[in-house]
Amino acid sequence: MKKGILYLNQFFGQIGGEDKADYEPSIHEGQVGAGLLLNSLLEDTEITHTVICGDNFMGSNEAVAVDTILGFLEGKEFDIFFAGPAFQAGRYGNACGVICKAVKEKFGVPVITSMHPENPGVDMFKKDVYILRGGPSAANMKKDMTQMAELGNKFLKGEKIKGAETEGYYPRGIRLEIFLEDETPASKRAINMLLKKINNEPFVSELPIPELETVPIAPAIELANAKIALITSGGIVPVGNPDKIQSSSATRWGRYSIAGMKRLGNEAEGAFKTIHAGYDPSAANADPNITLPLDALRAYEEEGKIKSIHDYYYATVGTGTAEGEAARMALEIIEYLKADDVDAVILTST
Amino acid sequence: MRLEIGNFQVENIEFGMKSSYENGTLTVNKEEALSVVMKDEHITEADIILTKPGDDVRIVPVKEAIEPRFRLNDGPTFPGITGKLNSVGNGKTVALKNCSVLAVGKRWGSFGDGLIDMSGEGAKYSIFSQFINICLVADTDEEFERHEIQKKNHAIRWAAHRLAEYLGSIVKDITPDTTEIFELEPITKRDEKVNSLPSVVYVMQAQSQIEESGFNDLVYGWDTNSILPTFMHPNEIFDGAVIGGSYMCCSSKWSTFDFQNCPTIKSLYNEHGKTINFLGVIMSNLNVSLEQKERAAMFVQQIASSLGADAAIITEEGYGNTDADFIRVITLLEEAGIKTVGMTNECTGRDGLSQPLAALDVAADAIISCGNVSTLIELPPMGTVIGDLDALMRDGLSGGWADDEKLGPSVRADGSIIMENNAMFCGDSTLGQSIKTVIEF
Numbered sequence: 102m103k104k105g106i107l108y109l110n111q112f113f114g115q116i117g118g119e120d121k122a123d124y125e126p127s128i129h130e131g132q133v134g135a136g137l138l139l140n141s142l143l144e145d146t147e148i149t150h151t152v153i154c155g156d157n158f159m160g161s162n163e164a165v166a167v168d169t170i171l172g173f174l175e176g177k178e179f180d181i182f183f184a185g186p187a188f189q190a191g192r193y194g195n196a197c198g199v200i201c202k203a204v205k206e207k208f209g210v211p212v213i214t215s216m217h218p219e220n221p222g223v224d225m226f227k228k229d230v231y232i233l234r235g236g237p238s239a240a241n242m243k244k245d246m247t248q249m250a251e252l253g254n255k256f257l258k259g260e261k262i263k264g265a266e267t268e269g270y271y272p273r274g275i276r277l278e279i280f281l282e283d284e285t286p287a288s289k290r291a292i293n294m295l296l297k298k299i300n301n302e303p304f305v306s307e308l309p310i311p312e313l314e315t316v317p318i319a320p321a322i323e324l325a326n327a328k329i330a331l332i333t334s335g336g337i338v339p340v341g342n343p344d345k346i347q348s349s350s351a352t353r354w355g356r357y358s359i360a361g362m363k364r365l366g367n368e369a370e371g372a373f374k375t376i377h378a379g380y381d382p383s384a385a386n387a388d389p390n391i392t393l394p395l396d397a398l399r400a401y402e403e404e405g406k407i408k409s410i411h412d413y414y415y416a417t418v419g420t421g422t423a424e425g426e427a428a429r430m431a432l433e434i435i436e437y438l439k440a441d442d443v444d445a446v447i448l449t450s451t
Numbered sequence: 452m453r454l455e456i457g458n459f460q461v462e463n464i465e466f467g468m469k470s471s472y473e474n475g476t477l478t479v480n481k482e483e484a485l486s487v488v489m490k491d492e493h494i495t496e497a498d499i500i501l502t503k504p505g506d507d508v509r510i511v512p513v514k515e516a517i518e519p520r521f522r523l524n525d526g527p528t529f530p531g532i533t534g535k536l537n538s539v540g541n542g543k544t545v546a547l548k549n550c551s552v553l554a555v556g557k558r559w560g561s562f563g564d565g566l567i568d569m570s571g572e573g574a575k576y577s578i579f580s581q582f583i584n585i586c587l588v589a590d591t592d593e594e595f596e597r598h599e600i601q602k603k604n605h606a607i608r609w610a611a612h613r614l615a616e617y618l619g620s621i622v623k624d625i626t627p628d629t630t631e632i633f634e635l636e637p638i639t640k641r642d643e644k645v646n647s648l649p650s651v652v653y654v655m656q657a658q659s660q661i662e663e664s665g666f667n668d669l670v671y672g673w674d675t676n677s678i679l680p681t682f683m684h685p686n687e688i689f690d691g692a693v694i695g696g697s698y699m700c701c702s703s704k705w706s707t708f709d710f711q712n713c714p715t716i717k718s719l720y721n722e723h724g725k726t727i728n729f730l731g732v733i734m735s736n737l738n739v740s741l742e743q744k745e746r747a748a749m750f751v752q753q754i755a756s757s758l759g760a761d762a763a764i765i766t767e768e769g770y771g772n773t774d775a776d777f778i779r780v781i782t783l784l785e786e787a788g789i790k791t792v793g794m795t796n797e798c799t800g801r802d803g804l805s806q807p808l809a810a811l812d813v814a815a816d817a818i819i820s821c822g823n824v825s826t827l828i829e830l831p832p833m834g835t836v837i838g839d840l841d842a843l844m845r846d847g848l849s850g851g852w853a854d855d856e857k858l859g860p861s862v863r864a865d866g867s868i869i870m871e872n873n874a875m876f877c878g879d880s881t882l883g884q885s886i887k888t889v890i891e892f
Contacts, residue, residue: 262892264890264891264892265890265891265892266890266891272891272892273891273892274804274891275799275802275803275804275891275892276797276799276803276807276823276889276890276891276892277799277803277823277826277889277890277892278797278822278823278826278872278887278888278889279887279888279889279890280575280886280887281886281887281888284886285886286714286883286884286885286886287714287715287794287819287821287880287881287883287884287885287886287888288714288715288717288718288882288883288884289718289883290819290888291715291718291764291792291794291819291883292715292718292719292721292722292764294792294817294819295651295727295762295764295790295792295817296722296726296727298762298790298792298817299649299727299761299762299790304817306815306816306817306818307818307819307820307888307889307890308795308797308807308808308815308818308820308889310811310812310813310815310816311806311807311811313811345853345854347852348562348600348847349562349700349847349849349850349873350825350849350850350852350871350873352855378562378600378601378847378849379660379771379772380660380661380739381601381661381662381663382601419771420771420772420849421700421770421771421798421824421825421849421873423798423799423800423801423804423805423825424798424800424805424806424809425800425802425804425805426800426805
C-alpha cells in the first residue's frame with residue numbers, strides 16, 4: 102500500500118470560509134473533506150495525512166507557511182503529493198502551486214494539482230508542477246479530483262504518461278519524441294495537413310511556434326574605455342582539448358588564458374585548434390584567429406580603439422548543442438566576466 | 452516521364468555458387484560480388500555480411516544505405532556514380548525490395564555515420580532494422596582522413612553503390628513480382644480536371660553544408676553545394692539521380708535508399724489527379740553562408756511561383772544551421788501565397804526544454820515533426836556487432852561520445868550503449884517514413 106498526502110485550503114479542509122482565510126497551517130491524520138473522495142479514487146494507495154492552510158496565510162506569509170508545512174512532512178513516508186483542485190480561485194491556485202513546487206524540490210515525489218485555465222496559478226506554476234485542466238468551480242470537484250487521481254495512479258504504478266494533451270495537464274514546455282500508436286508515417290500526416298490547409302480547414306501543427314524570447318540590444322558603450330572578452334562556439338581549444346569538450350552536442354566549455362598573447366598559435370605550433378565537428382576545420386587549424394579574432398582585437402587594443410582584452414577566452418562547440426545547454430553554459434561563463442568587470446563580449450561562431 | 456519499377460520481394464538472401472533469384476530467394480556469388488567492390492584499388496579489404504530482422508545484431512558505423520537496383524534501358528543505375536552521366540526517371544528499372552546494401556566501416560567511423568540494431572528496443576529507431584541487410588564491411592587506404600572526424604568515405608560509399616547495382620543486375624532478365632508505374636505528364640499537357648486541382652510542389656533541401664567537395668549529396672554526380680535550386684521530375688529522385696552524402700548528424704540524414712523510396716513523393720503521386728495537381732520537385736540545398744541561403748530561398752520562391760504552385764511541402768536534411776534555410780523558404784513561399792507544410796525533426800535537448808528549431812517564424816504554421824535528435828537512448832548489448840562498436844564513442848559520431856561526467860562513455864565494457872538519437876542511422880526519416888512525432892510533456 103502506497104501513501105499520499107493532500108493539501109487543502111481552509112474552505113475545502115472544513116475549517117471555515119473567508120473569515121478563516123488567515124488560518125495557519127495544520128496537519129491532520131487521515132482524510133478530511135475532499136480527501137475522502139481522493140482516497141476512494143486512488144488504487145492501492147491511502148491518503149495518510151491532510152495539510153490545511155488558509156489562502157491568505159499562504160499569500161501573505163509564504164515562507165513561513167512553506168517552512169511549516171515542509172516541517173510537517175519531514176520524516177513522513179509518502180509517495181505522492183496532491184493539492185486542490187483549486188478551480189478558478191486565484192489565491193488557492195497560487196497556494197497549490199507554491200506548496201507543490203516546494204514539496205517536489207524537497208522530497209522529489211510526484212506532485213499534482215488542478216486549476217481552471219483562467220486561474221493565474223496556471224501560468225505561474227505549469228512548468229514546475231503537473232496542473233490538470235480543471236473546471237471553474239467546486240461543482241466540478243468530482244470530475245477534477247477523478248482526473249487528479251487517474252494521473253496519480255499512473256505515477257504510482259510507474260506507468261508511462263502519454264503527454265500533456267492526452268493526460269489533460271497544461272504543457273510544461275517540455276517537448277519529447279514519441280512513437281505514434283497508430284504508426285501513421287510523416288508522409289501521410291503531411292499530405293493530410295496540406296489538404297486541410299489548402300481547403301482552409303482547421304489543422305494542428307505538430308510544432309507550434311513558441312513565443313520567442315528576444316533579447317533587447319544592449320545600450321552602446323564607450324569602446325575606448327571598454328574591456329572586451331572573446332567567446333566562441335567554434336570549438337577553438339588548446340591542442341589536446343584539456344577540458345574534453347565534445348565535438349558535437351556539447352555540454353562542456355573551457356576557459357583559456359590569452360594574457361600577453363599577440364595572436365593564437367596554430368595546431369602545427371602545438372597551440373590551438375578547433376574540435377568542432379560541424380565545419381571544415383582546416384582553415385581554423387591553420388589559423389585559429391579566423392574563428393577567435395585575437396590578432397585583430399590586439400591591434401585595436403594597440404591603436405587605443407578598445408581599452409583592454411579580458412585575460413581569458415571561453416570556448417564551446419555549437420553544433421547539435423541544445424539551446425538549453427547553451428544558456429546554462431552562458432550563465433556559468435557570465436560569472437567570470439562579471440568578476441573581471443568585462444564591459445562587452447565578442448561572440449563568434451564558425 | 453514514365454518510370455516502371457519492377458519489384459522483386461526478397462524473402463531470403465544466401466551465398467551460393469551462382470548469383471540468381473528464385474521464389475524470393477536471392478543467391479549471391481560472394482566472390483563475384485566482392486570483385487565488383489574491389490574494382491576500386493582504394494578498397495584494401497572487404498567482406499559481405501548478411502543480417503535479417505530479428506537477428507541479435509548491432510551494425511555500426513553505417514555510412515550509407517542503398518536499395519539494390521538495375522536500370523534496364525541504359526545504364527548506369529546511378530549516373531555520375533557507377534558510370535557515365537545519363538538521364539534517369541524514364542524507362543524501366545528493377546528493384547530488390549525488402550533489403551538494402553549498407554556501407555559499413557570495418558574499423559573507422561565518422562561524424563555522419565550511424566547505428567542500426569536488428570532486433571530489440573533499438574530496432575524501432577531506424578527503418579533499416581526492418582530489412583534484410585547486405586552489409587559491405589570494408590576498409591580503405593584513404594589515410595588523409597583516417598583520423599578526421601569528418602570523412603568523405605568515398606571509396607566505400609561508391610563501392611556500395613556498385614554492389615547495389617551488381618545485385619540489381621541479378622534480376623535484370625526475370626519477370627518481376629509486381630510493377631509500379633510512376634507517370635507524370637508535362638505540366639502544360641495535363642487535362643482540365645487535373646489542372647483545376649490545387650497545384651503542389653515538393654521542395655527538397657538536400658544536405659550541402661560542406662564547402663569542400665566530397666561530402667554533400669550529389670545530383671547526377673554534382674555537388675549540391677554548387678547548385679542553384681532546380682526543377683526535377685519526381686521520377687529522377689526515385690531512379691538514382693540523387694545519392695546521399697557523408698556529412699550531417701545521422702538521424703537527420705537521407706540515404707540513397709531514402710531518395711529511391713521517398714514516401715512523400717509517393718503520397719503526392721497517390722493524390723495526383725484526385726485532390727491535387729502534383730507539379731514536381733524543386734531540388735534545393737542548405738549552404739551555410741547567409742547570402743547563399745537567401746539566394747536559394749529566392750530561387751525556390753521564384754520557381755514555385757512561376758510554376759503556379761498553390762501549395763508546397765518542404766523538408767530539410769539537417770537541423771540547427773539548416774533550420775534557417777527551412778524557415779526562410781517557408782516564409783517566402785507563404786509570402787507568395789503558397790500554402791506550405793514543413794517536415795523536419797527537432798533539437799529540444801535531452802530534457803526536452805530547448806527551442807525546437809534554431810530559427811522560427813510564425814509563417815511556419817503547419818509543421819510535421821519527425822523526432823528529437825537529442826533523445827537519450829540506452830540499449831543492452833547485442834550478441835554480434837557488424838563493424839566496430841567502439842567507433843560510436845571513438846570516432847566523433849554525432850550522438851556518441853568518449854566520456855561524460857554523468858553518463859560515462861557511449862560504449863560500455865559489456866557492449867551496452869548510451870547515445871543520442873543523433874547517431875541512429877537515418878532515424879528521423881524526414882522524407883516521410885517517420886512514425887515518430889514530438890509532443891508536449
